[in-house]
Amino acid sequence: MHRLIKLLLVSFSCLMLATAAYAQETPVLKAAVLKVGTVNWELDTIKHNGLDIENGFKLEVMGLAGNPATRIAFQGGEADIVVADWLWVARQRADGHDYVFVPYSKSVGGLMVPNDSKAQSLKDLAGQKIGIAGGPVDKSWLILRAYAEQEYGIDLAAETQQVFGAPPLIFKNALSGETDGAINFWHFAAKMKAKGMRELISVADAAKALGLDPETPLLGYVFHGEMLEEQPDLVRGFMAASRGAKTILADNPEAFDRIRPMMRAKSDADFEALKAGFIAGIPAPGPVDEEQAELMLEVMARLGGEKLVGSATKLPEGVFVVPEG
Numbered sequence: 458m459h460r461l462i463k464l465l466l467v468s469f470s471c472l473m474l475a476t477a478a479y480a481q482e483t484p485v486l487k488a489a490v491l492k493v494g495t496v497n498w499e500l501d502t503i504k505h506n507g508l509d510i511e512n513g514f515k516l517e518v519m520g521l522a523g524n525p526a527t528r529i530a531f532q533g534g535e536a537d538i539v540v541a542d543w544l545w546v547a548r549q550r551a552d553g554h555d556y557v558f559v560p561y562s563k564s565v566g567g568l569m570v571p572n573d574s575k576a577q578s579l580k581d582l583a584g585q586k587i588g589i590a591g592g593p594v595d596k597s598w599l600i601l602r603a604y605a606e607q608e609y610g611i612d613l614a615a616e617t618q619q620v621f622g623a624p625p626l627i628f629k630n631a632l633s634g635e636t637d638g639a640i641n642f643w644h645f646a647a648k649m650k651a652k653g654m655r656e657l658i659s660v661a662d663a664a665k666a667l668g669l670d671p672e673t674p675l676l677g678y679v680f681h682g683e684m685l686e687e688q689p690d691l692v693r694g695f696m697a698a699s700r701g702a703k704t705i706l707a708d709n710p711e712a713f714d715r716i717r718p719m720m721r722a723k724s725d726a727d728f729e730a731l732k733a734g735f736i737a738g739i740p741a742p743g744p745v746d747e748e749q750a751e752l753m754l755e756v757m758a759r760l761g762g763e764k765l766v767g768s769a770t771k772l773p774e775g776v777f778v779v780p781e782g
Contacts, residue, residue, distance in 0.1 A: 484691055485515045488678075489527040489536035492520035495644050495735065496540050496561065498716050502702040505715070512694035512701075537684065538695070542596065542675045543750065544757055544766060547776050551769035555682030559696055559778050560674035560745060564738025566590075566597055566646040567659035569631060570638045576657055580609040583616040585637035588627040590645070593619075594765040596675065596757065597640050597660045603756055604663035643738065647730035648722075667756060670749040674740040685778060693781060703739045745777040 486509070490496050500518050503509050509516040519536055521527050531539035532554075543558045550556060568587070570576050576585075579601065589598050593614075605613045620627075620636055624645050631639035631649060638657065641649065650656060661671035678699070685692045705712045713720075713732045722728035751772045758766045 488538040489530040508698035548767040550773040562738040564643040565660040588636035588639040590624040651726035
């Protein structure tokens, strides 16, 4: 009996040592993201389904209060991953910072107006007040400005009054009628639509009219180029986990039911709109079309200038991580 107990203790000790050794060998990837960002839906799905461990890493999520804080954590080496648009990555590369971009979402918002608004096109907003999430160089605003110039020969910035603010404020002002129209991030736009507002024009449709490809994913995960060079399997393991989480969310309705609390959906209509918007924003697998990205950068540089793109007047080499296969 004593011998059996001794054997069991030895076996248990060996198991614990093996587990500890495995834990030490499994690299950790730290992602700095907004506490309430939609990317948490995907990251939580990765962790819940063990897609990180399955792909050779352990994911740790650092929820922070704002985008500046996430970027400081990333640039300071406290995080391995940050979420940003590839235009920011292009700007950073042009300034000598070796960052690379992995697509996450192609979702963009649109210009929303009250359902009873008489406006049928952007030209009908002349003289009216538009709420814009972000600042004067918000990408959606710039694309809609370029579209209005091309289609109607008007400068929206000169013809309308703009109110810039944080997404929740723009959302609230639009619903209360304090603005005549609003440009907001896709998930706020989805909730606006669920609450009875209508989309005057989507940023995707405006981009298409400008000759841009709306399939080009704007938002993505950003890594240090050094990690891609020295630990390519780690970066590609994360890419596989991300794609796996997207597949789960797109194909399994129960996956969204599980994360509904973090989606902040106050009604079934909000929930369904957010779910549909996320799924619609999943980028197609495969490499990013760099010619299309170059065209978008040209439009952004023309309207946003150095304040938006810095010295990146042309697409720097190596912005996008090319998938294997």
